[in-house]
Amino acid sequence: MTERREPRILVIEDNNTNRELMVYLLKAFGHVTIEACDGASGVAAAREQHPDLVLCDVHLPKLDGYGVVRELKNDDGLREVPVVAVTALAMVGDRDRMLASGFDGYISKPIAPETFVSEVQRFLTGDHARDATQPVASDAASESTDRKLESLEFALSHDLRAPLRAIDGFARVLLDDFGAELPKPARDHLRTIRNEARRAAGIIDNLLESPPFTT
Numbered sequence: 001m002t003e004r005r006e007p008r009i010l011v012i013e014d015n016n017t018n019r020e021l022m023v024y025l026l027k028a029f030g031h032v033t034i035e036a037c038d039g040a041s042g043v044a045a046a047r048e049q050h051p052d053l054v055l056c057d058v059h060l061p062k063l064d065g066y067g068v069v070r071e072l073k074n075d076d077g078l079r080e081v082p083v084v085a086v087t088a089l090a091m092v093g094d095r096d097r098m099l100a101s102g103f104d105g106y107i108s109k110p111i112a113p114e115t116f117v118s119e120v121q122r123f124l125t126g127d128h129a130r131d132a133t134q135p136v137a138s139d140a141a142s143e144s145t146d147r148k149l150e151s152l153e154f155a156l157s158h159d160l161r162a163p164l165r166a167i168d169g170f171a172r173v174l175l176d177d178f179g180a181e182l183p184k185p186a187r188d189h190l191r192t193i194r195n196e197a198r199r200a201a202g203i204i205d206n207l208l209e210s211p212p213f214t215t
């Protein structure tokens with residue numbers, strides 16, 4: 001008997017902000033993620049780690065999304081793995097072209113935090129024959145999604161935002177009070193810590209300012 005395990009999702013996306021947001025949302029809902037920043041390393045990661053689902057940007061360095069899906073669908077071991085395009089292309093003809101190229105479906109950019117994970121889950125459960133434009137959540141499913149969103153909002157604002165502010169604040173204090181005594185590389189590292197903490201806090205602020213947290 002096959003042991004049940006968490007589905008693993010390969011995210012192939014060269015834009016760091018988009019990839020981080022997708023990975024963040026997927027992890028928040030308990031999925032295991034694998035990341036690749038270009039098409040060639042995405043195909044290599046799929047062959048090596050055999051994910052349950054692939055989310056793939058279309059415009060990618062080294063090998064574009066159409067090349068990725070061609071490679072994966074020509075691979076006997078990976079043909080059954082759904083490959084979903086994540087793309088800003090939204091014309092009717094684009095959709096046909098993507099499906100004709102082997103993609104099992106598509107999710108529109110920009111990523112909508114409130115619907116992204118449930119869209120992804122449809123492809124995971126094999127429910128993806130359905131028209132991608134139709135809402136699919138049942139009442140029970142959306143109730144459980146609401147509860148998950150509530151705990152996600154709590155985690156974002158309390159568990160993540162507060163310590164990030166503390167990291168930024170203590171790094172600033174170190175720079176202000178002891179910066180003159182520190183060698184330049186140490187000051188540079190402290191500035192990097194501040195920048196990264198503020199960047200992460202900015203991502204969280206943006207998430208909390210967008211639906212469904214604002215509705």
Ligand code: MN
Pocket residue numbers: 013014015057058059060
């Ligand atoms: Mn891209």
